[in-house]
Amino acid sequence: MTTAKRPSRTDKLQRLFELAATQAGYFTAVQAHALGYSARSLVHHVAAGHFEREGRGFYRLVGVPADPHEDVVAAWLKNASRGAVVSHLTALTLYDLAPSRSREIHLTLPRERRPRTAQSTAGVAVHTTTLPLRRDEIRSRFGVRVTSPARTLADAADLGTDPSVVIEATGRALASGLVSPNELQAAVKRRSVRVQQLVARAIAESRARA
Numbered sequence: 191m192t193t194a195k196r197p198s199r200t201d202k203l204q205r206l207f208e209l210a211a212t213q214a215g216y217f218t219a220v221q222a223h224a225l226g227y228s229a230r231s232l233v234h235h236v237a238a239g240h241f242e243r244e245g246r247g248f249y250r251l252v253g254v255p256a257d258p259h260e261d262v263v264a265a266w267l268k269n270a271s272r273g274a275v276v277s278h279l280t281a282l283t284l285y286d287l288a289p290s291r292s293r294e295i296h297l298t299l300p301r302e303r304r305p306r307t308a309q310s311t312a313g314v315a316v317h318t319t320t321l322p323l324r325r326d327e328i329r330s331r332f333g334v335r336v337t338s339p340a341r342t343l344a345d346a347a348d349l350g351t352d353p354s355v356v357i358e359a360t361g362r363a364l365a366s367g368l369v370s371p372n373e374l375q376a377a378v379k380r381r382s383v384r385v386q387q388l389v390a391r392a393i394a395e396s397r398a399r400a
Contacts, residue, residue, distance in 0.1 A: 202226045207251060212333040214263040215254030219247040220271070259284065259332050265295040265314050266334040272303040275328055275335045277317060278349055281342040284331050285368060287359035298323070298337065298345075317345075339369040340377040343392075347378070347385045360392035361399065 197205070205225050210217045222232060232249065235241040242250045248268055257263065262284070266276050278296035282288035294315040301318035305311050327341040337345060343363060347356045363369045371393050378389045 197226050207254070210251040210254055213267055214257035214260035214333065215250045216244070216260070216264050216267050217249055217251065218267060218271075219249070222249070257332070261313075262295055263332065263334055265297065269297055269299065269305065269311075269314075270335070272299050272305065273322075274299045275323060275337055276331075277337040277342065278315070278345045279351065281336045282346055282355075282359055284334075284336055285339055285342065285363070287339070287342075287362050287368075288355065289358075339363050340373040343369070343374060343389065344377040344381060344385065347388050348381055353388055353391075356388055357392040357395055360389065361396040364393070364396045365400075 202225055206217065206222065206227070209221060209225070219229070219232060223229075227235075232241065236243050236249070240252055242252060244250050244264065245268065248264075262276060262280060266274055274297045276284065276296065277298040279288060279292040280294075280296040283291045292315075294313060296315045296317065298317045298319055299305075300322065301320050304316060304318050323337070323341070327338050329336050329338050336342070343356065343360055346359065360369075360374065364371065364374075374389055374393060378386050
C-alpha cells in the first residue's frame with residue numbers, strides 16, 4: 191500500500207499564492223488548512239512576516255499586489271461560508287454601472303445565516319432573503335460571488351436608490367449587453383409597482399437613446 195506524498199513547503203506556498211491571488215491576497219484559515227497548513231504553521235508564518243492576520247481565521251498573503259476592490263473581497267470572504275453574495279450598490283460598482291462606490295459594502299445572505307456579531311459586518315450593509323438565490327441570479331466577478339446584473343438592478347431599485355442612478359445604470363447595462371430587457375422585466379416581476387415602473391421607465395429611456 192502506497193502512502194500519498196505530502197506536498198512540499200514550496201508546493202503549499204504556490205497553491206496558497208494561486209488561491210490568494212484570486213482573492214486580493216486574502217484567505218481563510220479553513221482554506222489554508224485544506225492546503226496543508228496547520229494552525230501552528232499559520233502562527234509561525236504570521237510571526238515570520240509571511241502572512242498578515244486580518245481577523246479571527248482571516249489572513250492576507252504578504253506580497254500580493256493591492257486590488258481596487260480588495261475591501262469588497264475581504265468583506266465577502268469573511269461571510270462566504272454563510273452563503274454571502276455581493277449585491278445592491280456594491281454590485282453595481284463591480285459591473286461598472288455606478289459612477290462611484292457606496293461607503294458601505296452591500297452583501298445579501300440567507301436570513302437564517304445572518305451573523306450574530308458585529309465583527310463580521312463592520313462597514314457592511316447586510317441584506318437578508320428567505321428565498322435562496324437561483325443559479326442564474328449569481329455571477330463571479332473579481333473573485334467574489336455577486337448578484338447577476340438583472341438582480342442587482344432590481345435590488346438597487348427596491349432599496350430606494352436615486353431613480354437617476356438606476357436609470358443610468360440600466361442604460362449602461364443594456365447598452366453593453368450585460369442584461370436584456372426581458373431579463374430585467376423578469377427580475378422585477380414580483381417586486382413592487384414602484385420598482386416595476388422605474389425599471390420600465392429605464393428601459394424606455396434606454397431605447398429612446400439608442
